[in-house]
Amino acid sequence: GAGVSQTPSNKVTEKGKYVELRCDPISGHTALYWYRQSLGQGPEFLIYFQGTGAADDSGLPNDRFFAVRPEGSVSTLKIQRTERGDSAVYLCASSPTGGAVTEAFFGQGTRLTVV
Amino acid sequence: GQQLNQSPQSMFIQEGEDVSMNCTSSSIFNTWLWYKQDPGEGPVLLIALYKAGELTSNGRLTAQFGITRKDSFLNISASIPSDVGIYFCAGQSMGGAQKLVFGQGTRLTINP
Numbered sequence: 001g002a003g004v005s006q007t008p009s010n011k012v013t014e015k016g017k018y019v020e021l022r023c024d025p026i027s028g029h030t031a032l033y034w035y036r037q038s039l040g041q042g043p044e045f046l047i048y049f050q051g052t053g054a055a056d057d058s059g060l061p062n063d064r065f066f067a068v069r070p071e072g073s074v075s076t077l078k079i080q081r082t083e084r085g086d087s088a089v090y091l092c093a094s095s096p097t098g099g100a101v102t103e104a105f106f107g108q109g110t111r112l113t114v115v
Numbered sequence: 116g117q118q119l120n121q122s123p124q125s126m127f128i129q130e131g132e133d134v135s136m137n138c139t140s141s142s143i144f145n146t147w148l149w150y151k152q153d154p155g156e157g158p159v160l161l162i163a164l165y166k167a168g169e170l171t172s173n174g175r176l177t178a179q180f181g182i183t184r185k186d187s188f189l190n191i192s193a194s195i196p197s198d199v200g201i202y203f204c205a206g207q208s209m210g211g212a213q214k215l216v217f218g219q220g221t222r223l224t225i226n227p
Binding site: 004031033040041042043044045048050055056058059091093100101102105106107108109 | 119121148155157158159203205207213214216218220
C-alpha cells in the first residue's frame with residue numbers, strides 16, 4: 001500500500017498478557033517512529049529507529065515495552081505483562097531517507113484495550 | 116518534561132466562521148507543526164514552520180511561528196464541514212532530536 005500500515009487495527013487483551021503490534025512503513029522509508037496516544041491527549045513519543053537500530057528509545061515508559069526492526073523495514077512493538085494503563089492508540093510513523101520527523105507520515109494506529 | 120499548552124480545548128462554531136487556536140510552551144522549539152486528526156486515523160500534517168516569525172499559508176489555513184520560538188497559532192478561514200476534527204500542535208526541540216512533543220489538541224465542531 002501507499003501509506004503506513006498498522007496491524008491489527010484493534011486489539012483487546014487481558015491484563016498480564018503479552019502483545020505485539022506491527023508497523024509496515026512506507027516502502028523505502030528508513031526512519032520509523034512509535035507514539036502512544038491516550039484518550040483525549042496528543043501523541044507521546046516512544047521510540048525512533050534509523051534503519052535497524054533504535055536511535056532514541058527515551059520515550060519507552062518501562063522495561064515491559066520493547067520494539068524491534070530487524071531488517072530495517074517492518075517494526076514490532078512488544079508489550080509484556082500488559083496493564084490497564086497501557087490501553088491507548090499506538091501510532092507508527094515513517095519518514096524517507098534523509099528526511100526528518102517533520103516529514104513523517106502516520107499510520108491509522110492500533111487501538112489496544114487491556115481488560 | 117517539555118509540554119505544549121494548546122487552547123482552546125474545544126470549539127463549537129457555525130459553518131463559514133473563522134477559527135483561531137494557539138499553542139504555547141515554556142521551552143524553545145526548533146520547528147512547529149500543525150496536524151489534523153480524524154476519528155480512527157493518524158495525524159495528518161497541515162503546516163510546518165521552521166523559522167521564528169515565519170507566517171505560512173496552506174489554502175484556508177494560516178499559521179505563524181512565534182518570534183520567541185515558544186508559541187504558534189493556527190487560523191482557519193471560512194470553515195467548512197470537513198474541517199471538523201482534532202487539531203494538534205507539535206514542536207521539535209532544538210538540537211535536532213527526531214521526536215515531537217504534541218499539545219493536547221483542539222476539538223473543532225461545526226454546526227451547519
